[in-house]
Amino acid sequence: MPHVHIKHFPKDLTDEQRQRLAEAVTTVVVEHFGTYEGAVSIALEPVAPEAWETRVTVPDVQGKAELLIKEPHYRTA
Structure with missing residues (x-):
């Protein structure tokens, strides 16, 4: 808890971009939900x-x- 599911147009992200996105989203979720980093999961789903x-x-x-x-x-x- 919590899980973030991001649907987006297909886009190739480098491993570094994916990591930076995960860190940024995790930071905001931890802050607003009062939870800890290990509790956050994030999925990326490309949609044409x-x-x-x-x-x-x-x-x-x-x-x-x-x-x-x-x-x-x-x-x-």
Whole structure:
């Protein structure tokens, strides 16, 4: 406790970038949840842009709107 699951467009991150991201997210989670570093787990899940609406927007954003602490404001092209 807690587990952070980040869905994102595919992006190749170096091991160093992944480590820095994990450290930054862990620091914020530890601070706000009053827990310890070892209790935090983080997952990265790439989602293709063409699947974003069906795999993220509909089930996670619209389907669980009551859980959001920040709503997206997607750009339209």
